[in-house]
Amino acid sequence: MDSTALLGLAGIGGTVVVAGIGVVGTLGSARATASGQAALEEQKARRQVYAACATAVLGRRDTAVGLLDRFRDDDFSVAAAQARLDELEELRGVVAGAVGAVVVEGPYGVAHCAESAALHVEVLAGRLRDWVSAVAAGRDREELVASQMRYAREDQGLMELAVGRLGAECRRVLHPDERDSPARPALWRRLLPRA
Helix, strand or coil: CCHHHHHHHHHHHHHHHHHHHHHHHHHHHHHHHHHHHHHHHHHHHHHHHHHHHHHHHHHHHHHHHHHHHHCCCCCCCHHHHHHHHHHHHHHHHHHHHHHHHHHHHCCHHHHHHHHHHHHHHHHHHHHHHHHHHHHHCCCCHHHHHHHHHHHHHHHHHHHHHHHHHHHHHHHHHHCCCCCCCCCCHHHHHHHCCCC
16 A cells, blocks of 8 residues: 555544544534433423412412401301302312322422421311301300410411421422522511401
């Protein structure tokens, strides 16, 4: 073989090596893009599941607090309280489904907070269920409120803390670089007894 043939073979060999490097680079880039796309889709799915759960828990919480506040109203009506209680009971299934989705989606910390928030809302809902039943059976509402409201407000405070932890844990997972946010004054206003 003469030098021209060797030079030609070296050129072809160099082209093959460069092409191989290009193929490896392209495959690596495609894998990285697919991996990044999968991570983005997973975060999007989590965001939707967490949002549905938070919305359901907050809706049930607000319904429970609204019913609790009705017990203090001068124009209290057993029929209106029963209607609000029925709404509260309908939301139980919605919350259970949303919490179940979070338990499946994970991670454990968010799942635990979702279960805890749902449980604390249910504790207050159970107390309110008993109150509506007792007043419907003839118990004096004012006496019931006077003797039991502090326990209901304790339940409400624990519920608010659990719901707040759920939101914070969801944000921690979805936005790991975000720093803690300042305390929400609206939470504390809800916990203060009405004058």
